[in-house]
Amino acid sequence: MLTLEERYRKHEFQLTDLEEQIIEYILSHRELVVGMSIQNLAKETFTVPNSIMRLMKKLEYEGFTQLKLRLKDELSALKKEESSFRQELDKTWDLVDEKMIGQAADWMAASQRLLVFGAGAQAAISELLVMNIKAFHKEVTFSEHRHENIAALQHFRKKDVVILLSQSGETEQTLDLAVLAKKQEARVIGISHFGKSRLSNLADLMLYCYAPKEETNGYNTTNFVPMAIVGRLLVEAYRKRCV
Known part of the structure; x- marks a missing residue:
């Protein structure tokens, strides 16, 4: 709840x-x-x-x-509930806003160009999203390299869409692309763990999951399944508008 x-x-x-x-x-x-x-x-x-x-x-x-x-x-509640895989999934489903996902899908369908980016662990999710979108949108791009994304964004205009994934909403490389996209007057859709962040301040629309940061012995062991779920829901909503 x-x-x-x-x-x-x-x-x-x-x-x-x-x-x-x-x-x-x-x-x-x-x-x-x-x-x-x-x-x-x-x-x-x-x-x-x-x-x-x-x-x-x-x-x-x-x-x-x-x-x-x-x-x-x-x-x-005297003791905070420990996070669990099931709890994170349940809260992600509670955070899903079908109207916002529908709005994002409408923007994607109306765009001429589309760029998806996430750094680090989010790169794998971003690449999967692009693979699922390509069948319907020929001008969708993904690159892990900053200079390639910056070069691509130079051609973006109004109604083009940039989808940015960041668990914290504070990833510098991702925020740089958000700033550039706004200068090009492109629409920015952010996907992150819920909460106020610099990405949520820059984005035109935010889609939230429940994926609090977790570290074990210095390694990032955050559960990224919730973010993948939100990404998949967005792809499904977009594809419905293309068939």
Whole structure:
């Protein structure tokens, strides 16, 4: 089950500035909000109860009462649950937003050029995505080499699409491509572990998975299956628009 913060990250591209302010207040005052009425929360956030109810629907709560119950559960958890493979998959499915995937697929279908990139472990996922897209999009490219990607992006224009994969959303090589893509007025789709990052700030649209960074004896042992799942869902949605 997603926490409030996770729901926030899932739907952040659909929220207004006021709705983001309400969520930030709740996240900063969880214990107070649990005992508040919706009228009191509206007063504290300079809004009205109806606006809070609309926000609850966007966050997929049945209402304000359910939000308070979920917050209480979060506060009463004395020990953080250890991450597990099943938990990461379950949370990834909870984070999947079909509308956002559909929007991304529409952009891909409308593009003349398409570039997919992920550094390190994400390179393998990026290459697989390209292999699955090539049957329908002849101008899709992938390269592990920075100079080749930069050269390709020089030809990108409006409606062209750049898909960038980064577990942390902070990979410098990936961010450099995002900046260049924005200069070319191309659309940037990011895929990462949920949370605020420089990639989420640059991207026009974010697709999230649940893949927290994990290291063992100095080796990166992060589970990249969740990211591959999101990538596959995007490919399937795109292919439906091409047949």
